[in-house]
Amino acid sequence: MKAHQVDFSRMSVTRSIIASSLPLIVAELVNLLYSQVDRIYISRIEGTGALALTGVGLCLPVISLISAFARLFGSNGGGPLCAIELGRGNEKEAENILASSFTLTMITAVLISFIVVVFNRPILYLFGASDQTFQYARDYLVVYVLGTVPVLISLTLTPFINALGYSSVGMAGVVIGAVTNIILDPVFIFLFRMGVRGAAVATVISQCASALFVIIFLRGRNLPIRLRFGSLDRKRCGKIIMLGTSGFTMGATNSVVQLVCNKCASIWGGDLYVGVMTILNSIREIFSTPINGLSGGASPVMSFNYGKGDGRKVMKASNMLLVMMLSYTAVIWALIYLFPDPFINLFSNDEALTNAAHHALQLYFFGFIFMSPHMSGQQTFVALGYAKQAVFFSLFRKVIIVVPLTILLPYFFGVDGVVLAEPISNVLGGIATYSAMRLTVFRRLKKNL
Numbered sequence: 001m002k003a004h005q006v007d008f009s010r011m012s013v014t015r016s017i018i019a020s021s022l023p024l025i026v027a028e029l030v031n032l033l034y035s036q037v038d039r040i041y042i043s044r045i046e047g048t049g050a051l052a053l054t055g056v057g058l059c060l061p062v063i064s065l066i067s068a069f070a071r072l073f074g075s076n077g078g079g080p081l082c083a084i085e086l087g088r089g090n091e092k093e094a095e096n097i098l099a100s101s102f103t104l105t106m107i108t109a110v111l112i113s114f115i116v117v118v119f120n121r122p123i124l125y126l127f128g129a130s131d132q133t134f135q136y137a138r139d140y141l142v143v144y145v146l147g148t149v150p151v152l153i154s155l156t157l158t159p160f161i162n163a164l165g166y167s168s169v170g171m172a173g174v175v176i177g178a179v180t181n182i183i184l185d186p187v188f189i190f191l192f193r194m195g196v197r198g199a200a201v202a203t204v205i206s207q208c209a210s211a212l213f214v215i216i217f218l219r220g221r222n223l224p225i226r227l228r229f230g231s232l233d234r235k236r237c238g239k240i241i242m243l244g245t246s247g248f249t250m251g252a253t254n255s256v257v258q259l260v261c262n263k264c265a266s267i268w269g270g271d272l273y274v275g276v277m278t279i280l281n282s283i284r285e286i287f288s289t290p291i292n293g294l295s296g297g298a299s300p301v302m303s304f305n306y307g308k309g310d311g312r313k314v315m316k317a318s319n320m321l322l323v324m325m326l327s328y329t330a331v332i333w334a335l336i337y338l339f340p341d342p343f344i345n346l347f348s349n350d351e352a353l354t355n356a357a358h359h360a361l362q363l364y365f366f367g368f369i370f371m372s373p374h375m376s377g378q379q380t381f382v383a384l385g386y387a388k389q390a391v392f393f394s395l396f397r398k399v400i401i402v403v404p405l406t407i408l409l410p411y412f413f414g415v416d417g418v419v420l421a422e423p424i425s426n427v428l429g430g431i432a433t434y435s436a437m438r439l440t441v442f443r444r445l446k447k448n449l
Contacts, residue, residue: 055136068251077244087307099230
């Protein structure tokens with residue numbers, strides 16, 4: 001398969017980041033369609049749309065937790081380590097890292113499928129389901145987890161394609177799955193009258209298409225490394241898991257935060273505010289997606305040049321990432337504050353739900369710009385293999401700040417307190433993460449120069 005490759009060693013830092021990021025941003029936006037299209041169609045099921053949307057929203061913490069394993073073995077674990085070894089010219093070790101990550105992913109996916117299928121009832125009630133919403137949540141989740149193997153294969157292996165410089169190929173794999181999902185969603189939901197279960201079936205089939213494409217590409221003979229099953233060397237797996245724990249923590253704590261938010265929203269506002277949280281999380285996913293694409297594009301640039309020993313390019317890439325993110329998040333913050341309703345109406349036309357979501361959305365996105373220093377600092381830690389720092393600041397923002405505030409603030413501000421924790425964590429977490437990165441990583445790089 002012929003595809004355009006980004007040459008991290010010869011292209012300028014700015015061009016490398018842009019060339020890597022643009023396909024990833026497109027891929028992330030298209031990948032977002034998997035869940036967003038589901039929710040848009042589900043919200044318009046006649047008679048039960050609002051309740052069905054709330055039920056699917058209860059599945060989001062579980063889905064976030066499943067996706068976190070892709071970060072553990074892929075984008076935050078094996079992916080950066082693979083790019084560092086490619087920068088050093090050690091293709092054999094890079095291939096071993098790919099093989100180990102793939103094997104770990106397959107084992108984990110099978111275990112997750114079994115656990116969720118068997119224990120879906122207590123899991124969903126733990127995550128805030130009521131007797132009215134449980135049926136919709138179960139119908140979606142059980143089908144979705146049966147496709148955990150292709151879901152995790154696709155999400156885990158794509159960062160290795162990006163590490164090789166083929167971000168456009170990674171984009172193509174995601175686009176194939178998303179287009180399939182867009183076509184199949186209305187067929188299964190409305191034509192076959194499968195409702196929520198049909199949305200999950202369409203998503204699983206789509207992920208199978210993406211996973212097959214990724215596997216075929218990484219088995220290509222013209223690549224410096226090829227996909228294969230690998231023996232699980234303890235030391236290598238330990239490095240992958242240690243570095244990947246930061247990304248897993250981010251995904252897992254997102255799941256915990258969603259759980260706590262759903263519980264608190266249910267206590268202080270009932271099922272209506274669980275639906276509001278579903279809308280807020282959906283809109284946040286939309287606008288966080290380009291940030292993830294920028295991070296994913298900058299990461300292999302930093303990792304490759306770090307492995308090559310070019311600290312100047314590493315710092316320049318980190319600075320460029322921050323500037324790009326600040327520009328983007330400032331625009332989005334203003335857009336959400338001035339025009340919240342068009343985004344809310346994407347997910348619901350229920351009057352009570354949209355009215356409640358209007359004020360909550362403006363509060364939730366306050367200080368969105370401070371996501372930039374947090375994400376750029378965190379991605380620099382990950383790209384360079386600073387596992388301990390990456391893990392700590394993942395925990396710091398979500399577990400130490402968001403969870404306690406989500407529980408405590410409603411006692412002072414009512415249901416508004418449930419959403420206020422997010423902007424507060426953006427400010428505190430952003431300042432702390434970026435300051436620590438400059439004082440540790442940049443200081444060490446400058447000393448080496």
